[in-house]
Amino acid sequence: MRKQHPPRTLPTPTVAMNAQSAIVGLRGKDLLSTLRGMAFQGLRQPVHSARHLLALGGQLGRVLLGDTPYKVNPHDPRFADPTWQLNPFYRRGLQAYLAWQKQLNSWIDESQMSADDRIRARFVATLLGDALSPTNTLLNPLALKELFNTGGSSLAKGLGHLLEDLLHNDGMPSQVSKQAFEVGRNLAATPGAVVFRNELLELIQYQPMSEKQYATPLLIVPPQINKFYIFDLSRDRSFVQYALKNGVQTFAISWRNPQTRHREWGLSSYVQAAEEALEVCRAITGSKQVSLLGACAGGLTIAALQGHLQAKRQLRKVASATYLVSLLDSQIDTPAMLFADEQTLEAAKRRSYQAGVLDGRDMAKVFAWMRPNDLIWNYWVNNYLLGKQPPAFDILYWNNDNTRLPAALHGDLIDFFKHNPLTHAGGLEVCGTPIDLQKVTVDSFNVAGINDHITPWDAVYRSALLVGGSRRFILSNSGHIQSILNPPGNPKATYLESHKLSGDPRAWYHDAKKHDGSWWPQWLSWIQERSGEQHATQMELGNLQHPAMEAAPGTYVHVR
Known part of the structure:
Protein backbone atom coordinates (compact mmCIF):
# COMPACT_ATOMS: atom_id res chain seq x y z
CA MET A 1 0.00 0.00 0.00
CA ARG A 2 1.40 3.39 -0.98
CA LYS A 3 2.20 5.74 1.86
CA GLN A 4 -0.19 8.66 2.06
CA HIS A 5 1.37 12.04 2.70
CA PRO A 6 -0.64 14.56 4.71
CA PRO A 7 -2.02 17.37 2.53
CA ARG A 8 -0.21 20.68 2.64
CA THR A 9 -1.91 23.70 4.12
CA LEU A 10 -2.89 25.94 1.25
CA PRO A 11 -1.09 29.28 1.55
CA THR A 12 -3.31 32.31 1.81
CA PRO A 13 -2.47 35.94 1.04
CA THR A 14 -0.87 37.67 4.01
CA VAL A 15 -1.86 41.16 2.90
CA ALA A 16 -5.02 42.86 1.78
CA MET A 17 -3.71 44.70 -1.30
CA MET A 38 -17.71 51.83 12.05
CA ALA A 39 -18.47 54.71 14.44
CA PHE A 40 -22.12 54.89 13.32
CA GLN A 41 -22.41 51.12 13.66
CA GLY A 42 -21.23 51.43 17.25
CA LEU A 43 -24.03 53.93 17.92
CA ARG A 44 -26.62 51.79 16.13
CA GLN A 45 -25.68 48.75 18.24
CA PRO A 46 -25.09 50.21 21.71
CA VAL A 47 -25.65 46.93 23.54
CA HIS A 48 -23.26 45.11 21.23
CA SER A 49 -20.62 47.82 21.64
CA ALA A 50 -21.06 47.97 25.42
CA ARG A 51 -20.66 44.21 25.70
CA HIS A 52 -17.33 44.33 23.85
CA LEU A 53 -16.15 47.34 25.87
CA LEU A 54 -16.90 45.45 29.08
CA ALA A 55 -15.08 42.41 27.70
CA LEU A 56 -12.08 44.59 26.85
CA GLY A 57 -12.17 46.07 30.36
CA GLY A 58 -12.14 42.60 31.86
CA GLN A 59 -9.21 41.55 29.69
CA LEU A 60 -7.27 44.70 30.59
CA GLY A 61 -7.95 43.96 34.26
CA ARG A 62 -6.42 40.50 33.87
CA VAL A 63 -3.45 42.05 32.11
CA LEU A 64 -2.89 44.57 34.92
CA LEU A 65 -2.86 41.71 37.41
CA GLY A 66 -0.01 40.13 35.44
CA ASP A 67 -1.89 37.60 33.34
CA THR A 68 -0.60 37.02 29.78
CA PRO A 69 -3.56 35.57 27.86
CA TYR A 70 -2.28 36.45 24.37
CA LYS A 71 0.58 34.99 22.41
CA VAL A 72 2.70 37.05 20.04
CA ASN A 73 3.02 35.77 16.49
CA PRO A 74 6.47 34.12 16.48
CA HIS A 75 7.03 35.47 12.96
CA ASP A 76 6.41 39.09 14.04
CA PRO A 77 9.86 40.70 14.47
CA ARG A 78 8.48 43.85 16.10
CA PHE A 79 8.37 42.25 19.55
CA ALA A 80 11.51 40.11 19.31
CA ASP A 81 13.36 42.11 21.97
CA PRO A 82 13.17 40.12 25.27
CA THR A 83 12.17 43.30 27.13
CA TRP A 84 8.62 42.81 25.85
CA GLN A 85 8.40 39.55 27.79
CA LEU A 86 10.70 40.11 30.77
CA ASN A 87 9.89 43.66 31.84
CA PRO A 88 6.54 43.83 33.73
CA PHE A 89 5.68 47.27 32.31
CA TYR A 90 6.37 46.30 28.70
CA ARG A 91 4.74 42.90 29.08
CA GLN A 103 -11.58 42.79 20.86
CA LEU A 104 -11.86 45.27 17.97
CA ASN A 105 -11.80 42.45 15.42
CA SER A 106 -14.30 40.50 17.49
CA TRP A 107 -16.58 43.56 17.57
CA ILE A 108 -16.38 43.80 13.77
CA ASP A 109 -17.00 40.09 13.20
CA GLU A 110 -20.07 40.02 15.46
CA SER A 111 -21.57 43.31 14.25
CA GLN A 112 -24.62 43.62 12.01
CA MET A 113 -22.62 45.24 9.20
CA SER A 114 -22.88 43.68 5.77
CA ALA A 115 -20.24 41.12 4.75
CA ASP A 116 -18.47 43.65 2.51
CA ASP A 117 -18.54 46.33 5.21
CA ARG A 118 -17.05 43.88 7.71
CA ILE A 119 -14.21 43.11 5.30
CA ARG A 120 -13.57 46.83 4.79
CA ALA A 121 -13.65 47.40 8.54
CA ARG A 122 -11.18 44.59 9.22
CA PHE A 123 -8.86 46.03 6.58
CA VAL A 124 -8.95 49.50 8.16
CA ALA A 125 -8.61 48.02 11.65
CA THR A 126 -5.46 46.19 10.58
CA LEU A 127 -3.92 49.37 9.18
CA LEU A 128 -4.88 51.23 12.34
CA GLY A 129 -3.54 48.50 14.60
CA ASP A 130 -0.20 48.41 12.80
CA ALA A 131 0.12 52.20 13.02
CA LEU A 132 -0.66 52.28 16.75
CA SER A 133 1.78 49.52 17.67
CA PRO A 134 3.78 50.40 20.81
CA THR A 135 6.95 49.64 18.87
CA ASN A 136 6.35 52.81 16.82
CA THR A 137 6.92 55.13 19.80
CA LEU A 138 10.01 56.34 21.65
CA LEU A 139 9.06 53.90 24.43
CA ASN A 140 10.24 51.09 22.15
CA PRO A 141 12.97 49.42 24.23
CA LEU A 142 15.29 49.39 21.22
CA ALA A 143 14.87 53.17 20.89
CA LEU A 144 15.47 53.77 24.60
CA LYS A 145 18.61 51.65 24.59
CA GLU A 146 19.93 53.49 21.54
CA LEU A 147 19.09 56.83 23.16
CA PHE A 148 21.13 56.01 26.26
CA ASN A 149 23.99 54.37 24.32
CA THR A 150 24.42 57.41 22.06
CA GLY A 151 23.90 60.06 24.71
CA GLY A 152 20.82 61.36 22.91
CA SER A 153 22.40 61.73 19.48
CA SER A 154 20.15 59.01 18.01
CA LEU A 155 17.14 61.24 18.67
CA ALA A 156 18.81 64.20 16.99
CA LYS A 157 19.76 62.09 13.97
CA GLY A 158 16.26 60.66 13.81
CA LEU A 159 14.73 64.14 13.73
CA GLY A 160 17.13 65.04 10.94
CA HIS A 161 16.10 61.99 8.94
CA LEU A 162 12.43 62.85 9.52
CA LEU A 163 12.93 66.39 8.26
CA GLU A 164 14.83 65.11 5.21
CA ASP A 165 12.02 62.71 4.32
CA LEU A 166 9.35 65.37 4.83
CA LEU A 167 11.18 67.63 2.40
CA HIS A 168 12.43 65.15 -0.19
CA ASN A 169 10.57 61.81 0.14
CA ASP A 170 6.89 62.83 0.30
CA GLY A 171 6.90 62.24 4.05
CA MET A 172 7.54 58.49 3.69
CA PRO A 173 10.42 56.86 5.59
CA SER A 174 13.37 56.23 3.24
CA GLN A 175 13.87 52.53 2.57
CA VAL A 176 17.40 52.59 1.20
CA SER A 177 20.65 54.52 1.27
CA LYS A 178 20.72 55.96 -2.25
CA GLN A 179 24.37 57.02 -2.05
CA ALA A 180 25.54 53.39 -2.13
CA PHE A 181 24.42 52.70 -5.71
CA GLU A 182 24.77 54.11 -9.19
CA VAL A 183 23.09 52.74 -12.28
CA GLY A 184 25.79 51.79 -14.77
CA ARG A 185 28.48 51.44 -12.10
CA ASN A 186 27.41 48.80 -9.57
CA LEU A 187 23.87 48.25 -10.90
CA ALA A 188 22.97 47.48 -14.53
CA ALA A 189 26.69 47.15 -15.23
CA THR A 190 26.72 44.19 -17.65
CA PRO A 191 28.55 45.25 -20.86
CA GLY A 192 26.36 45.88 -23.88
CA SER A 210 30.40 32.28 -23.58
CA GLU A 211 32.52 30.64 -26.30
CA LYS A 212 29.41 29.35 -28.07
CA GLN A 224 6.37 49.36 -17.50
CA ILE A 225 5.85 50.10 -13.82
CA ASN A 226 9.56 49.73 -12.95
CA LYS A 227 12.92 50.13 -14.62
CA PHE A 228 14.41 47.20 -16.51
CA TYR A 229 17.53 46.57 -14.44
CA ILE A 230 15.80 44.28 -11.96
CA PHE A 231 17.19 41.67 -14.36
CA ASP A 232 20.70 43.09 -14.03
CA LEU A 233 21.35 44.05 -10.43
CA SER A 234 24.60 43.10 -8.72
CA ARG A 235 26.71 40.46 -10.49
CA ASP A 236 25.92 37.60 -8.14
CA ARG A 237 22.21 37.77 -9.00
CA SER A 238 22.08 39.19 -12.50
CA PHE A 239 19.64 37.16 -14.57
CA VAL A 240 21.13 38.73 -17.70
CA GLN A 241 24.62 37.49 -16.86
CA TYR A 242 23.31 34.03 -15.98
CA ALA A 243 21.74 33.73 -19.44
CA LEU A 244 24.82 35.12 -21.20
CA LYS A 245 27.26 32.82 -19.41
CA ASN A 246 25.16 29.85 -20.51
CA GLY A 247 25.16 30.73 -24.19
CA VAL A 248 21.82 32.53 -24.50
CA GLN A 249 21.98 35.64 -26.70
CA THR A 250 20.27 38.28 -24.60
CA PHE A 251 18.47 41.51 -25.43
CA ALA A 252 16.51 43.69 -23.00
CA ILE A 253 13.99 46.46 -23.43
CA SER A 254 14.45 49.63 -21.39
CA TRP A 255 11.14 51.52 -21.36
CA ARG A 256 11.16 55.28 -21.49
CA ASN A 257 9.86 57.06 -18.39
CA PRO A 258 6.81 58.83 -19.85
CA GLN A 259 5.97 62.49 -19.33
CA THR A 260 2.72 64.42 -19.60
CA ARG A 261 2.95 64.69 -23.39
CA HIS A 262 2.95 60.88 -23.64
CA ARG A 263 -0.51 60.50 -22.08
CA GLU A 264 -1.86 58.68 -25.18
CA TRP A 265 0.52 55.73 -24.90
CA GLY A 266 -1.66 52.70 -24.22
CA LEU A 267 -1.15 48.94 -24.22
CA SER A 268 -1.30 48.90 -28.03
CA SER A 269 1.53 51.45 -28.17
CA TYR A 270 3.72 49.24 -26.00
CA GLU A 275 7.09 44.11 -31.90
CA GLU A 276 9.61 46.52 -33.41
CA ALA A 277 12.19 45.37 -30.87
CA LEU A 278 11.47 41.73 -31.74
CA GLU A 279 12.09 42.45 -35.43
CA VAL A 280 15.40 44.13 -34.60
CA CYS A 281 16.46 41.07 -32.59
CA ARG A 282 15.71 38.88 -35.61
CA ALA A 283 17.57 41.20 -37.97
CA ILE A 284 20.72 41.44 -35.82
CA THR A 285 21.00 37.74 -34.98
CA GLY A 286 19.72 36.34 -38.27
CA SER A 287 17.34 34.11 -36.32
CA LYS A 288 13.82 33.54 -37.61
CA GLN A 289 12.54 33.22 -34.05
CA ALA A 303 0.93 37.79 -24.11
CA ALA A 304 -0.82 40.59 -25.99
CA LEU A 305 2.04 40.70 -28.50
CA GLN A 306 1.73 36.97 -29.17
CA GLY A 307 -2.04 37.27 -29.53
CA HIS A 308 -1.49 40.11 -32.00
CA LEU A 309 1.06 38.07 -33.98
CA GLN A 310 -1.24 35.06 -33.99
CA ALA A 311 -4.06 37.15 -35.40
CA LYS A 312 -1.68 38.24 -38.18
CA ARG A 313 -0.51 34.61 -38.68
CA GLN A 314 3.03 35.54 -37.64
CA LEU A 315 3.26 33.63 -34.36
CA ARG A 316 6.08 31.51 -35.83
CA LYS A 317 8.40 34.43 -34.98
CA VAL A 318 8.17 33.47 -31.27
CA ALA A 319 10.13 30.41 -30.14
CA SER A 320 9.00 30.34 -26.49
CA ALA A 321 7.51 32.54 -23.79
CA THR A 322 8.53 32.89 -20.14
CA TYR A 323 6.10 34.56 -17.73
CA LEU A 324 7.44 35.67 -14.35
CA VAL A 325 4.87 36.61 -11.66
CA SER A 326 2.54 37.73 -14.45
CA LEU A 327 -1.23 38.18 -14.36
CA LEU A 328 -3.29 37.35 -17.42
CA ASP A 329 -6.30 36.28 -15.38
CA SER A 330 -6.98 39.42 -13.35
CA GLN A 331 -9.68 38.09 -11.04
CA ILE A 332 -8.38 38.83 -7.54
CA ASP A 333 -10.67 39.32 -4.57
CA THR A 334 -9.13 41.51 -1.87
CA PRO A 335 -10.58 43.80 0.81
CA ALA A 336 -8.92 46.85 -0.75
CA MET A 337 -10.86 46.38 -3.98
CA LEU A 338 -14.13 46.70 -2.08
CA PHE A 339 -13.29 50.41 -1.95
CA ALA A 340 -13.08 50.54 -5.77
CA ASP A 341 -16.58 51.10 -7.10
CA GLU A 342 -17.40 52.41 -10.57
CA GLN A 343 -17.03 56.00 -9.39
CA THR A 344 -13.59 55.29 -7.92
CA LEU A 345 -12.36 53.64 -11.11
CA GLU A 346 -13.53 56.49 -13.31
CA ALA A 347 -12.06 59.04 -10.92
CA ALA A 348 -8.69 57.26 -11.06
CA LYS A 349 -8.75 57.37 -14.87
CA ARG A 350 -9.75 61.03 -14.88
CA ARG A 351 -6.99 62.05 -12.46
CA SER A 352 -4.24 60.36 -14.43
CA TYR A 353 -5.50 61.70 -17.76
CA GLN A 354 -5.62 65.23 -16.40
CA ALA A 355 -2.05 64.84 -15.13
CA GLY A 356 -0.98 62.94 -18.26
CA VAL A 357 0.66 60.24 -16.14
CA LEU A 358 0.22 58.24 -12.97
CA ASP A 359 3.16 59.18 -10.79
CA GLY A 360 5.29 56.25 -9.71
CA ARG A 361 5.56 57.69 -6.22
CA ASP A 362 1.81 57.30 -5.79
CA MET A 363 2.01 53.64 -6.78
CA ALA A 364 5.01 53.15 -4.49
CA LYS A 365 2.99 54.42 -1.55
CA VAL A 366 0.23 51.90 -2.21
CA PHE A 367 2.79 49.12 -2.59
CA ALA A 368 4.30 50.19 0.74
CA TRP A 369 0.90 50.09 2.45
CA MET A 370 0.50 46.52 1.23
CA ARG A 371 3.02 45.54 3.88
CA PRO A 372 3.19 48.53 6.26
CA ASN A 373 5.08 46.75 9.02
CA ASP A 374 7.84 45.73 6.59
CA LEU A 375 7.90 48.74 4.26
CA ILE A 376 6.85 51.66 6.47
CA TRP A 377 6.95 51.10 10.21
CA ASN A 378 10.17 49.08 10.08
CA TYR A 379 11.93 52.10 8.56
CA TRP A 380 10.09 54.50 10.87
CA VAL A 381 11.74 52.72 13.80
CA ASN A 382 15.14 52.36 12.14
CA ASN A 402 10.21 55.16 -9.56
CA THR A 403 8.73 55.48 -13.03
CA ARG A 404 5.44 56.87 -14.29
CA LEU A 405 2.60 55.27 -16.25
CA PRO A 406 1.06 57.15 -19.19
CA ALA A 407 -2.61 57.88 -18.67
CA ALA A 408 -3.82 55.66 -21.53
CA LEU A 409 -1.92 52.61 -20.24
CA HIS A 410 -3.16 53.33 -16.73
CA GLY A 411 -6.71 53.32 -18.09
CA ASP A 412 -6.07 50.09 -20.01
CA LEU A 413 -4.80 48.41 -16.84
CA ILE A 414 -7.83 49.58 -14.85
CA ASP A 415 -10.08 48.08 -17.56
CA PHE A 416 -7.97 44.91 -17.52
CA PHE A 417 -8.63 44.41 -13.81
CA LYS A 418 -12.25 45.45 -14.15
CA HIS A 419 -13.26 43.26 -17.12
CA ASN A 420 -10.68 40.42 -17.06
CA PRO A 421 -10.69 40.42 -20.88
CA LEU A 422 -8.08 37.74 -21.60
CA THR A 423 -10.23 34.97 -20.11
CA HIS A 424 -12.37 34.85 -23.24
CA ALA A 425 -11.61 35.09 -26.94
CA GLY A 426 -11.78 38.59 -28.37
CA GLY A 427 -12.17 40.21 -24.96
CA LEU A 428 -9.10 42.35 -25.56
CA GLU A 429 -8.21 44.15 -28.77
CA VAL A 430 -4.61 45.25 -29.35
CA CYS A 431 -3.31 47.15 -32.36
CA GLY A 432 -6.63 46.56 -34.08
CA THR A 433 -6.58 42.77 -33.65
CA PRO A 434 -8.69 40.68 -31.23
CA ILE A 435 -6.71 38.48 -28.84
CA ASP A 436 -7.42 34.78 -28.27
CA LEU A 437 -4.77 33.32 -25.96
CA GLN A 438 -5.94 29.74 -26.49
CA LYS A 439 -4.72 30.07 -30.08
CA VAL A 440 -1.27 31.14 -28.83
CA THR A 441 0.37 27.72 -29.02
CA VAL A 442 3.88 28.80 -28.01
CA ASP A 443 5.47 26.74 -25.23
CA SER A 444 5.43 28.67 -21.97
CA PHE A 445 7.37 28.60 -18.69
CA ASN A 446 5.54 30.22 -15.77
CA VAL A 447 6.88 31.22 -12.35
CA ALA A 448 4.91 32.45 -9.34
CA GLY A 449 5.86 33.28 -5.76
CA ILE A 450 4.12 31.58 -2.87
CA ASN A 451 4.47 34.72 -0.72
CA ASP A 452 3.75 37.16 -3.54
CA HIS A 453 1.53 39.96 -2.25
CA ILE A 454 1.39 41.79 -5.59
CA THR A 455 0.44 39.04 -8.04
CA PRO A 456 -0.98 36.19 -5.91
CA TRP A 457 0.30 32.79 -6.98
CA ASP A 458 -3.12 31.21 -7.59
CA ALA A 459 -4.01 34.01 -10.04
CA VAL A 460 -0.65 33.51 -11.78
CA TYR A 461 -1.44 29.79 -11.98
CA ARG A 462 -4.83 30.46 -13.57
CA SER A 463 -3.07 32.82 -15.98
CA ALA A 464 -0.76 30.02 -17.10
CA LEU A 465 -3.80 27.96 -18.09
CA LEU A 466 -5.11 30.66 -20.43
CA VAL A 467 -2.45 30.15 -23.09
CA GLY A 468 -2.26 27.19 -25.45
CA GLY A 469 0.82 25.10 -26.15
CA SER A 470 2.94 23.12 -23.71
CA ARG A 471 2.91 24.81 -20.29
CA ARG A 472 5.18 24.48 -17.30
CA PHE A 473 4.43 26.07 -13.94
CA LYS A 500 0.05 17.81 -14.32
CA LEU A 501 -1.69 21.18 -14.50
CA SER A 502 -5.22 20.69 -13.19
CA GLY A 503 -7.91 23.34 -13.46
CA ASP A 504 -7.86 23.99 -9.70
CA PRO A 505 -4.78 25.66 -8.16
CA ARG A 506 -5.53 23.92 -4.86
CA ALA A 507 -5.44 20.47 -6.44
CA TRP A 508 -2.18 21.30 -8.21
CA TYR A 509 -0.66 22.56 -4.95
CA HIS A 510 -1.47 19.38 -3.05
CA ASP A 511 -0.03 17.20 -5.84
CA ALA A 512 3.13 19.26 -6.41
CA LYS A 513 6.52 18.00 -5.25
CA LYS A 514 9.02 20.13 -3.40
CA HIS A 515 12.49 20.61 -4.89
CA ASP A 516 15.51 22.21 -3.27
CA GLY A 517 17.40 24.99 -5.02
CA SER A 518 16.69 27.69 -7.56
CA TRP A 519 14.36 27.40 -10.55
CA TRP A 520 16.94 29.15 -12.78
CA PRO A 521 18.68 25.92 -13.87
CA GLN A 522 15.30 24.39 -14.72
CA TRP A 523 14.47 27.39 -16.88
CA LEU A 524 17.92 27.30 -18.49
CA SER A 525 17.50 23.69 -19.62
CA TRP A 526 14.01 24.49 -20.86
CA ILE A 527 15.06 27.58 -22.85
CA GLN A 528 18.17 25.92 -24.31
CA GLU A 529 16.01 23.12 -25.72
CA ARG A 530 14.04 25.81 -27.57
CA SER A 531 16.96 27.98 -28.70
CA GLY A 532 18.18 26.09 -31.76
CA GLU A 533 21.74 25.00 -32.47
CA GLN A 534 24.92 26.37 -30.95
CA HIS A 535 27.47 28.20 -33.04
CA ALA A 536 30.61 30.23 -32.52
CA THR A 537 30.00 33.42 -30.58
CA GLN A 538 29.72 36.66 -32.52
CA MET A 539 31.21 39.37 -30.33
CA GLU A 540 30.14 42.32 -32.47
CA LEU A 541 27.00 44.10 -31.28
CA GLY A 542 24.36 45.35 -33.70
CA ASN A 543 24.67 45.32 -37.49
CA LEU A 544 24.80 47.79 -40.37
CA GLN A 545 21.11 48.66 -40.13
CA HIS A 546 21.16 48.80 -36.33
CA PRO A 547 24.64 49.83 -35.19
CA ALA A 548 25.70 49.91 -31.57
CA MET A 549 25.05 53.33 -30.01
CA GLU A 550 25.35 54.27 -26.32
CA ALA A 551 26.83 51.74 -23.95
CA ALA A 552 24.44 49.81 -21.69
CA PRO A 553 22.37 50.63 -19.71
CA GLY A 554 21.54 53.36 -22.24
CA THR A 555 19.94 56.76 -21.74
CA TYR A 556 16.24 56.10 -21.03
CA VAL A 557 17.06 54.40 -17.71
CA HIS A 558 18.45 57.68 -16.36
CA VAL A 559 15.34 59.75 -17.14
CA ARG A 560 13.66 60.94 -13.96
Missing part, protein backbone atom coordinates in the same frame (compact mmCIF):
# COMPACT_ATOMS: atom_id res chain seq x y z
CA ASN A 18 -2.04 43.72 -4.55
CA ALA A 19 -1.15 45.04 -8.01
CA GLN A 20 -4.81 45.78 -8.70
CA SER A 21 -4.89 48.06 -5.65
CA ALA A 22 -1.76 49.92 -6.75
CA ILE A 23 -3.14 50.53 -10.24
CA VAL A 24 -6.54 51.74 -9.04
CA GLY A 25 -5.23 53.55 -5.97
CA LEU A 26 -6.66 53.80 -2.49
CA ARG A 27 -8.15 57.14 -1.46
CA GLY A 28 -7.90 58.42 2.08
CA LYS A 29 -11.53 59.54 2.02
CA ASP A 30 -12.61 55.95 1.37
CA LEU A 31 -10.76 54.81 4.49
CA LEU A 32 -12.26 57.69 6.50
CA SER A 33 -15.71 56.74 5.21
CA THR A 34 -15.18 53.23 6.55
CA LEU A 35 -14.08 54.64 9.91
CA ARG A 36 -17.21 56.77 10.04
CA GLY A 37 -19.30 53.74 9.17
CA ARG A 92 1.51 44.53 30.28
CA GLY A 93 1.67 47.12 27.52
CA LEU A 94 2.06 44.44 24.87
CA GLN A 95 -0.78 42.36 26.28
CA ALA A 96 -3.06 45.43 26.40
CA TYR A 97 -2.26 46.15 22.74
CA LEU A 98 -3.04 42.56 21.73
CA ALA A 99 -6.26 42.59 23.80
CA TRP A 100 -7.43 45.79 22.08
CA GLN A 101 -6.74 44.35 18.62
CA LYS A 102 -8.52 41.09 19.40
CA ALA A 193 25.03 48.63 -26.11
CA VAL A 194 21.81 50.23 -27.27
CA VAL A 195 21.18 48.91 -30.78
CA PHE A 196 17.74 50.40 -31.40
CA ARG A 197 15.66 53.26 -30.06
CA ASN A 198 12.15 54.45 -30.71
CA GLU A 199 9.95 56.84 -28.78
CA LEU A 200 8.92 54.26 -26.18
CA LEU A 201 11.99 52.07 -25.68
CA GLU A 202 15.67 51.44 -26.05
CA LEU A 203 16.76 47.95 -27.04
CA ILE A 204 19.98 46.76 -25.37
CA GLN A 205 22.06 43.93 -26.78
CA TYR A 206 24.47 42.44 -24.26
CA GLN A 207 28.06 41.37 -24.87
CA PRO A 208 28.29 37.56 -25.05
CA MET A 209 29.98 35.77 -22.13
CA GLN A 213 25.91 30.71 -28.21
CA TYR A 214 22.49 29.45 -29.18
CA ALA A 215 20.98 30.66 -32.43
CA THR A 216 17.68 31.89 -30.96
CA PRO A 217 17.97 35.11 -28.94
CA LEU A 218 16.10 36.00 -25.78
CA LEU A 219 14.20 39.30 -25.53
CA ILE A 220 13.48 40.46 -21.95
CA VAL A 221 10.37 42.64 -21.64
CA PRO A 222 10.28 44.30 -18.19
CA PRO A 223 7.20 45.79 -16.53
CA VAL A 271 2.87 46.09 -27.92
CA GLN A 272 3.71 47.80 -31.22
CA ALA A 273 7.02 49.05 -29.79
CA ALA A 274 7.86 45.58 -28.47
CA VAL A 290 12.94 35.04 -30.73
CA SER A 291 12.21 33.79 -27.22
CA LEU A 292 10.23 36.23 -25.08
CA LEU A 293 10.46 36.77 -21.33
CA GLY A 294 8.09 39.09 -19.51
CA ALA A 295 7.71 39.92 -15.83
CA CYS A 296 4.61 41.31 -14.11
CA ALA A 297 3.06 43.82 -16.56
CA GLY A 298 5.75 42.77 -19.05
CA GLY A 299 4.09 39.34 -19.07
CA LEU A 300 0.80 40.94 -20.06
CA THR A 301 2.66 42.79 -22.81
CA ILE A 302 4.24 39.67 -24.33
CA ASN A 383 15.42 55.87 10.69
CA TYR A 384 13.63 58.05 13.24
CA LEU A 385 13.54 56.22 16.58
CA LEU A 386 16.99 54.63 16.31
CA GLY A 387 18.50 57.44 14.23
CA LYS A 388 20.16 55.00 11.83
CA GLN A 389 20.67 55.23 8.10
CA PRO A 390 18.46 52.97 5.96
CA PRO A 391 20.27 49.91 4.58
CA ALA A 392 22.24 49.75 1.33
CA PHE A 393 20.21 47.12 -0.53
CA ASP A 394 20.16 46.91 -4.33
CA ILE A 395 16.58 45.61 -4.60
CA LEU A 396 15.26 48.47 -2.49
CA TYR A 397 17.24 50.98 -4.54
CA TRP A 398 15.63 49.63 -7.71
CA ASN A 399 12.23 49.59 -6.01
CA ASN A 400 12.60 53.27 -5.14
CA ASP A 401 13.77 54.25 -8.63
CA ILE A 474 6.81 26.52 -11.00
CA LEU A 475 5.93 27.94 -7.58
CA SER A 476 8.91 29.52 -5.85
CA ASN A 477 9.10 29.84 -2.06
CA SER A 478 9.57 33.61 -2.35
CA GLY A 479 7.76 36.90 -2.81
CA HIS A 480 7.24 39.02 -5.90
CA ILE A 481 10.80 40.19 -6.51
CA GLN A 482 12.70 37.36 -4.85
CA SER A 483 10.89 34.90 -7.10
CA ILE A 484 12.66 36.55 -10.04
CA LEU A 485 16.01 37.08 -8.32
CA ASN A 486 16.59 33.46 -7.42
CA PRO A 487 20.13 32.52 -8.51
CA PRO A 488 21.65 29.10 -7.84
CA GLY A 489 23.47 28.84 -4.53
CA ASN A 490 20.74 30.28 -2.32
CA PRO A 491 20.48 27.72 0.53
CA LYS A 492 16.92 28.81 1.34
CA ALA A 493 15.60 28.46 -2.22
CA THR A 494 13.00 25.79 -2.93
CA TYR A 495 10.16 25.43 -5.41
CA LEU A 496 7.10 23.29 -6.05
CA GLU A 497 6.27 21.66 -9.35
CA SER A 498 3.82 19.15 -10.74
CA HIS A 499 3.82 18.30 -14.43
